[in-house]
Amino acid sequence: MWKDTMLQILIALFPVFLFLVWxxxxxxxxxxxxxxxxxxxxxxVLTMHYSTVTEQxxxxxxxxxxxxxxxxYGGIPSAAALxxxxxxxxxxxxxxxxxxxxxxxDTAIFLPVLFSRIAAFRRSSRSGRIKLTYTLCIMMLxxxxxxxLYSIADSEFNTILFHIFLTMVYGLAVLFVSGTAxxxxxxxxxxxxxxxxxxxxxLSYGNExxxxxxxxxxxxxxVVFLNDKGLVTHVNDLTLKLMSPVNRIDVINESxxxxxxxxxxxxxxxxxxxxxxGEERVTEMVTTRGRSFYxxxxxxxxxxxxxxEGILFIGHDVTELQLLKDEIGRMERLSLVGQMAASITHExxxxxxxxxGFVQLLNERGSEDQQYYFRIVLEELDRANAIINDFLSLAQxxxxxxxxxxxxxxxxxxxxxxxxxxxxxxxxIELQMCQNxxxxxxxxxxxxxxxxxxxxxGMEAMxxxxxxxxxETRNLADSVELRVIDNGVGMPAETLExxxxxxxxxxxxxxxxxxxxxxxxxxxxxxxxxVESMVGKGTTFIVSFNKPEAIAV
Ligand code: ADP
Ligand code: MG
Numbered sequence: 001m002w003k004d005t006m007l008q009i010l011i012a013l014f015p016v017f018l019f020l021v022w023x024x025x026x027x028x029x030x031x032x033x034x035x036x037x038x039x040x041x042x043x044x045v046l047t048m049h050y051s052t053v054t055e056q057x058x059x060x061x062x063x064x065x066x067x068x069x070x071x072x073y074g075g076i077p078s079a080a081a082l083x084x085x086x087x088x089x090x091x092x093x094x095x096x097x098x099x100x101x102x103x104x105x106d107t108a109i110f111l112p113v114l115f116s117r118i119a120a121f122r123r124s125s126r127s128g129r130i131k132l133t134y135t136l137c138i139m140m141l142x143x144x145x146x147x148x149l150y151s152i153a154d155s156e157f158n159t160i161l162f163h164i165f166l167t168m169v170y171g172l173a174v175l176f177v178s179g180t181a182x183x184x185x186x187x188x189x190x191x192x193x194x195x196x197x198x199x200x201x202x203l204s205y206g207n208e209x210x211x212x213x214x215x216x217x218x219x220x221x222x223v224v225f226l227n228d229k230g231l232v233t234h235v236n237d238l239t240l241k242l243m244s245p246v247n248r249i250d251v252i253n254e255s256x257x258x259x260x261x262x263x264x265x266x267x268x269x270x271x272x273x274x275x276x277x278g279e280e281r282v283t284e285m286v287t288t289r290g291r292s293f294y295x296x297x298x299x300x301x302x303x304x305x306x307x308x309e310g311i312l313f314i315g316h317d318v319t320e321l322q323l324l325k326d327e328i329g330r331m332e333r334l335s336l337v338g339q340m341a342a343s344i345t346h347e348x349x350x351x352x353x354x355x356x357g358f359v360q361l362l363n364e365r366g367s368e369d370q371q372y373y374f375r376i377v378l379e380e381l382d383r384a385n386a387i388i389n390d391f392l393s394l395a396q397x398x399x400x401x402x403x404x405x406x407x408x409x410x411x412x413x414x415x416x417x418x419x420x421x422x423x424x425x426x427x428x429i430e431l432q433m434c435q436n437x438x439x440x441x442x443x444x445x446x447x448x449x450x451x452x453x454x455x456x457x458g459m460e461a462m463x464x465x466x467x468x469x470x471x472e473t474r475n476l477a478d479s480v481e482l483r484v485i486d487n488g489v490g491m492p493a494e495t496l497e498x499x500x501x502x503x504x505x506x507x508x509x510x511x512x513x514x515x516x517x518x519x520x521x522x523x524x525x526x527x528x529x530x531v532e533s534m535v536g537k538g539t540t541f542i543v544s545f546n547k548p549e550a551i552a553v
Contacts, residue, residue, distance in 0.1 A: 004052045007050055008047055008050065008051070008062040009062065009177050011046045011047050011062070012043060012047055012062040012063075012065040012181070013065075013177060013181055014039070014043060015036065015039030015042070015043045015066055015069070016180075016181045016184045016185055016188075018039055019035065019185060019188050020184050020185075020188045022035060023188040023191075023192060024192070025192065026192050026196045026199075028192075029189075032073075032189075033073070033074045033075055033077070034078070036070055036073055036074050036078065037070050037077075037078035037081055039066075039070075040067065040069060040074070040078075041081065041082055043063075043065075043066035044063045044085055044086060044089060045085070045089065047065075047066065048089045048093075054166075058163070058166050058167065058170060059148070060170070062177060063086070063089070064086070064140055065174065065177050065178050065181055067082050067083070068114070068136055068137065068178060069133075069178070069182065069185060070082045071083070071114055071115075071118065072114075072118060072121045072129070072132070072133060072136075075118060075122070076115065076118055079114065079115060079118055083111055087107065090103055090107075091103070098150075098151070102150065102151075105143075105147070106144070109143060113136070114136060117132055120132070121133075126190075129182065129186070130179065130186075133178055133179070133182045134175065134179070137174060137175055137178045138171075138175070141167075141174060145167050145171070148167065216234075216236050217236045217237045219236065219238070220238060220317065221236075221314055221315060221317075222236070222238055222239045222242065222263075222293065222295075222313070222314065222316075223235070223238075223239065223313070224236075224239055224256075224312075224313040224314075225300070225310060225311070226256060226311040226312075226313065227309075227310050227311075228308060228309060228310055230255060230273070230276055230311065231253050231254065231255060232251050232252055232254055232255075232258075232259055233252065233253075233310065234252075235248060235252075235259070239263065242263045242288070242289075243262040246262045256270065256272040256273075264288040265286045265288045265293070265295075265315075266286065266288075267295075268284065271284060271295065271313065272297060274297070275297050275299050275311050281296065281297070281298045282297040282298070283295065285318075286315070290319075291317055291319040292317070292318050292319050293315040293317055293318065294315070294316045294318045295313065295314065295315045295316075296313075296314045296315075297311065297312070298311070298312055338395055339395070341395070342391070342392055342395035345391055346388075346392060348388065349388055352381060352385060352388075355381065356378065356381045356382075359377050359378055360374075360378065362374060363375065363378065386511070387511050387513070390514070390517055391513060393449070393517055394502060394516055394520060401443060402441040402442055402443050402525075403441065403442070403443075403444070404439045404441055404442075405439060405440065405442040405444050406437060407447070407473055407480060407482060408433050408437050408473065410442070410447055410448055410451070411431070411433070411471065411473070413448070414448055414452065414455075418452070418455050418469075421455075421459060422459060422469060425462075425463075425465075425467070426466070427459055427462060427466070427467040427469060428466075428469070429468075429469050429470075429471065430468055430469070431470075431471050431472075432472045433472075433473045434473050434475045435475075436475060437473055437480060438480055438547060440480055440525075440545055440547065441525075441548075442525065442545075443524070443525070446521045446524070446525075447521070447525070449521065450517075450521045450522065450543070451471075451482070451484075453514040453515070453517060453518050454484040454518060454541050454543075455469060455471065455484060457486075457514060457541075458484050458485070458486035458539070458541075459486070460488075460507065461486050461488025461490075461538075462486050462487060463488075467486065467487060467488060468487055469485070469486050470483070470484075470485040470486075471484055472485065476544070479544040479547055480544070480545045480547065481542060481543065481544045481545075482542075482543045482544075483540055483541070483542050483543075484540070484543075485538065485539070485541075486540075487538035488538055489535070489536065490533045490534045490536055490537050490538055490539055491531075491533040491539060492535055496533060499515055500515050500519045501516065502516040503516075504516075518543075522543055525545055526545065526546050527544055527545040527546060528544050528546075529541065529542070529543050530542040530544075
């Protein structure tokens, strides 16, 4: 009996052992179901073939261990195939009517339960799977035991007790075999899963390393790695560029001093040496080949041991930053000078007003030929005053007060003035205003000055009679546009380039402040100013004021 039991155990377990040997690669997972199902079917045939009945009438037959394992791990198709094999094998053994009845009852109870649990089995955790296998196993044993009990019900009480004892021993053996089978099957799957995980981890590790390498090589920093002996182990692309024609192989395994010599850097004291002596972080500003570098040297720590396993040297090119800093300093000084100039010019206006008053007085009292000179003095004083006014409005960068206004209204208020100016020059004004125009926040005084400056420039550019100055407005989706178009002399490229520079003028009596002022006004109104010009054809100034929603976006 023991021999037969051992044989049954071996046959019941051989599919699992074979599976363990075979399933050693992730690629085989696809065929695992079929492989397991075929082996289990074979195991079922063999267990049936070698099944025996003890002297006490106890069946020694482990066939449902492969049925259980194959069905649970193989999924519904395998379970279906194995069930068919099981049913065929069992029906071949049945002889009496009672056998058939018992078989029908057992199968009708067990198989539906088995099938209903397969999906849950696959979803559950390892311990869940073991639990489910034991539950199904016990259920099957109970069914087998009851049918068996039925067949020996007529025996003596003692015999029945003995049978119950035997069945319990047998049941424990079956439970043990099923547990072992599940354990080894799980092991096979886990091993492959672990392999896949290790592969994934090493793949993502490789990617991470590549990404880091790319970052180090392409970063606009000097990056040098050194080992704990202070020898160079890696230099990035920017460092290579700085030390060309020396290449990477020449500096690897060389000392830091050698590398520094190649990139022309001179340190007060070698930062790598200081780090090797235990300093945590050494920073220094160094200049090489006309560029400034902010350098940092620090140890690379081993995260686990906390010990230093190398040294990292980084250099950041801060030349532009330095230049910008210098530039800001210069600008600040300039702006101070500008402010002083503004306050001085402001003060000059008072004595000039006094002079003008007296000259006016003298002019009224003076003789005819003296008046000619006084008029010239007065005109020049007015011109000086106009320059001072323009200069002051340009220099004043104060926050201006704005109120909702309509460009059309401002234009209508200005029109008589422009009209008169144009009349005097023998030119005409064409006005083309769009239908509706949005109200925007304007400083009316400034906008009027802007329009006047642009219009006056246009008129001055059309010195010959018959010039036409067009003023157009447009209400666009995100902005309000003002166009001042003349058909005057136009501008060459060099004028276009310097147009908005303060004091840039091509006119004998110009100040060169008009457009600089226009630009600062437009900027204060969150707008933009564009120029289109062709020599001999004319010029168009386009001013666009953003609508508030457009700014918010
Ligand atoms: P100003 O009018 O005092 O010369 P501006 O700053 O108003 O100073 O203009 C600077 C220069 O730009 C002018 O001297 C002129 O050469 C050029 N310019 C400005 N507007 C026009 C225009 N509509 N057509 C041709 N040239 C222009
Ligand atoms: Mg001008």
